[in-house]
Amino acid sequence: MAMTLNRNTFAPMRALGRGALAVLLLALIALQPARASEPEVQTIWRLLDYVAVDYPGAVSGGKIISPAEYAEMTEFAAQVETRLKRLPQKTAKPNLVARAATLRQSIAAKSAPATVEEQSRGLAEALLGSYPVPLAPRSAPDLARGAKLYAENCSMCHGATGAGNGPGAAGLDPPPIAFTDAARARERSLFALYQVISQGLEGTSMASFEDLPDGDRWALSFYVGSLAFPESSQTSGGQIWDRDAPVRTAIPDLATLVAKTPAQLARELGDGKAGPVTAFLRRQPEVVVAKPAGSLALSRQRLEASLKAYAAGDRGAASDLALSAYLDGFEPVEPVLAARDPDLMAKIELAMGDLRSAIGKGRPIAEVEAANAEVARLFVEAEAALAPERASASSSFLGAFGVLLREGLEALLIVIAMMAFLRKTGRTDVMGYVHGGWVSALAAGGLTWFVATYFIGVSGASRELTEGFGSLFAAIILISIGIWMHGKSNAEAWQRYIKEKISAALSRRSAWFLFGLTFLVVYREVFETILFYAAIWAQGNGGAMLAGAATAASLLGLIAWAMLRYSARLPITQFFAWSAALIAVLAVVLAGKGIGGLQEAGLLGVTPLAEFPRIPMLGVYPTAQTLVAQLAAAIVLVAGFWFNRASAPRAT
Numbered sequence: 195m196a197m198t199l200n201r202n203t204f205a206p207m208r209a210l211g212r213g214a215l216a217v218l219l220l221a222l223i224a225l226q227p228a229r230a231s232e233p234e235v236q237t238i239w240r241l242l243d244y245v246a247v248d249y250p251g252a253v254s255g256g257k258i259i260s261p262a263e264y265a266e267m268t269e270f271a272a273q274v275e276t277r278l279k280r281l282p283q284k285t286a287k288p289n290l291v292a293r294a295a296t297l298r299q300s301i302a303a304k305s306a307p308a309t310v311e312e313q314s315r316g317l318a319e320a321l322l323g324s325y326p327v328p329l330a331p332r333s334a335p336d337l338a339r340g341a342k343l344y345a346e347n348c349s350m351c352h353g354a355t356g357a358g359n360g361p362g363a364a365g366l367d368p369p370p371i372a373f374t375d376a377a378r379a380r381e382r383s384l385f386a387l388y389q390v391i392s393q394g395l396e397g398t399s400m401a402s403f404e405d406l407p408d409g410d411r412w413a414l415s416f417y418v419g420s421l422a423f424p425e426s427s428q429t430s431g432g433q434i435w436d437r438d439a440p441v442r443t444a445i446p447d448l449a450t451l452v453a454k455t456p457a458q459l460a461r462e463l464g465d466g467k468a469g470p471v472t473a474f475l476r477r478q479p480e481v482v483v484a485k486p487a488g489s490l491a492l493s494r495q496r497l498e499a500s501l502k503a504y505a506a507g508d509r510g511a512a513s514d515l516a517l518s519a520y521l522d523g524f525e526p527v528e529p530v531l532a533a534r535d536p537d538l539m540a541k542i543e544l545a546m547g548d549l550r551s552a553i554g555k556g557r558p559i560a561e562v563e564a565a566n567a568e569v570a571r572l573f574v575e576a577e578a579a580l581a582p583e584r585a586s587a588s589s590s591f592l593g594a595f596g597v598l599l600r601e602g603l604e605a606l607l608i609v610i611a612m613m614a615f616l617r618k619t620g621r622t623d624v625m626g627y628v629h630g631g632w633v634s635a636l637a638a639g640g641l642t643w644f645v646a647t648y649f650i651g652v653s654g655a656s657r658e659l660t661e662g663f664g665s666l667f668a669a670i671i672l673i674s675i676g677i678w679m680h681g682k683s684n685a686e687a688w689q690r691y692i693k694e695k696i697s698a699a700l701s702r703r704s705a706w707f708l709f710g711l712t713f714l715v716v717y718r719e720v721f722e723t724i725l726f727y728a729a730i731w732a733q734g735n736g737g738a739m740l741a742g743a744a745t746a747a748s749l750l751g752l753i754a755w756a757m758l759r760y761s762a763r764l765p766i767t768q769f770f771a772w773s774a775a776l777i778a779v780l781a782v783v784l785a786g787k788g789i790g791g792l793q794e795a796g797l798l799g800v801t802p803l804a805e806f807p808r809i810p811m812l813g814v815y816p817t818a819q820t821l822v823a824q825l826a827a828a829i830v831l832v833a834g835f836w837f838n839r840a841s842a843p844r845a846t
Contacts, residue, residue, distance in 0.1 A: 236393065238274055239321060240390060241273055242317055245274075245301075246310070246318075249267050253310075271301050274317075285511070285514060286511040290317065290511075293320065324514045324518075331408070334479045334483050340415075341417050343406070343414050352370045352371065383453055387414075391403050415452075423456075427470040431470030431471045432474045435474055438467070445482060450491055493520070494573065496523055509553060520546045524542065534579050542576060545572055548565050549568075551799075552565050588738070590742065591745075594742030595746045596746075598723060598743050598750070602723070604719055612712065613625065614757065631716065635717040636716070781831065785826070793815075793819060803816045
């Protein structure tokens with residue numbers, strides 16, 4: 195018996211679909227990285243770096259020793275303040291501008307070089323905490339490529355050995371930098387060199403090399419950054435690196451390597467280790483690549499800065515830095531940790547949420563310090579779990595299996611419900627729209643992986659916002675579908691449709707709605723799975739990971755077959771009743787996940803509920819906001835179901 199569907203059958207869903215699409219487009223625009231502000235942030239950082247490095251050459255003992263250098267420092271400080279005012283508004287921005295004004299006043303007062311350096315470095319760190327920009331290359335630079343590029347583009351002015359005495363140096367004012375100047379090199383990070391190579395330097399003959407590929411600019415940075423450190427000392431540096439665990443902890447990844455100056459490293463490790471280790475790592479950066487615990491070092495750095503800002507009374511900066519510690523530090527290693535120790539991962543998420551909540555509520559400094567210490571304690575456990583030796587074949591298999599089964603089941607239930615609906619109603623002619631939706635989602639997921647791997651990075655915030663908005667849109671749509679399906683399970687009018695065989699084609703707009711919903715719910719899960727799998731793959735044991743994925747895919751296929759087979763045997767009214775119940779449960783789950791994702795992205799506040807359980811599979815999180823969202827979704831569904839029953843015609 196053919197099911198009849200008219201244009202109004204999906205009217206509520208079409209309206210929601212149009213609204214969701216509009217909001218989705220706005221959300222996708224919001225998810226794009228704030229690329230426009232990145233060059234400005236990088237320029238400000240570069241100016242601060244120059245002030246920190248060059249100010250000692252301008253002022254000594256409260257007196258100007260180089261008028262030209264001092265004029266440059268004054269100009270740079272003024273530019274920093276002006277450029278900071280032009281940045282997009284954030285809670286930390288007023289504090290950054292105020293600190294820039296303090297720096298400018300310190301230079302005007304001819305303060306001690308140590309004071310100006312501390313102010314410059316501190317402001318630069320706070321700037322990147324509030325306006326994060328890429329700090330490191332995606333892979334270890336090619337030093338041979340860097341040497342070739344240097345000979346072709348730089349040696350004319352800077353000299354064959356980097357001493358600043360090339361044939362083109364004569365008459366240049368100021369003269370080219372001598373990369374072999376050990377004192378200057380101690381104060382210069384690789385990131386600072388990269389910035390100058392990328393953007394040039396105003397007021398000098400140093401031109402921008404932004405036309406070079408990013409990898410080439412990093413290769414140049416590492417090459418010139420190695421020239422002041424004797425090649426002969428890299429052997430001892432390698433020996434120190436191999437046998438000294440604290441040294442490896444101090445430089446866990448490329449981001450840390452390019453951000454730290456040799457002087458900073460010397461203060462942490464001592465001069466005897468810092469010089470040789472710098473010579474070694476700047477020539478062999480590949481040894482710090484792919485360290486899973488690396489981002490925890492960034493998290494620690496951000497949390498330390500957050501605590502300092504909070505103690506200084508700047509809650510806005512403290513909140514931004516604490517959020518950055520989670521999104522930019524912990525988030526990248528979360529997939530690996532979730533695969534190896536999901537309980538520990540959940541504890542860290544909860545502890546970092548509690549810390550952000552304490553900061554946001556302005557709790558006493560002792561309470562914030564205690565929350566910070568708890569996160570630090572959990573990080574120690576996480577580093578043990580993330581150690582390379584824990585990357586066994588079994589952990590990779592179980593991680594890949596669990597991730598795909600968990601993420602795939604959610605999408606599968608919704609897609610199978612739609613497929614069963616179309617089969618039950620005899621509308622297999624539009625089944626292609628549903629298949630097209632999930633196939634397109636898989637293709638988009640593959641494109642996401644390719645773009646994220648080779649072109650841009652998927653930030654933690656973008657990830658959480660994508661998941662959050664995607665979950666909320668799907669939840670809103672599913673609430674509408676659930677209520678509609680429940681109504682058809684007991685409406686006498688629906689039975690009359692079936693009996694009378696009123697034939698009306700499903701409109702193309704409605705069919706495209708099915709395509710959009712299928713794409714949305716599947717892409718959300720594909721996006722999450724890709725991020726997890728990329729992290730697991732980076733740890734090795736690729737064969738075990740693929741085996742886990744294949745096993746999970748086989749199980750999901752079996753579940754899909756069983757659901758379609760069983761649903762075909764259900765009477766139409768019972769089918770709609772069971773489908774409505776399933777979709778209602780999924781809508782409540784997605785409502786919790788959506789709010790949870792937006793909380794982790796820092797878009798919504800967090801009110802912790804310490805005694806409440808955390809069940810991510812069901813979208814249950816111990817926060818008042820997620821529970822209110824789930825409760826609201828449940829109330830709407832119950833009210834809708836009640837209205838359906840109350841308004842249903844009674845059988846005669």
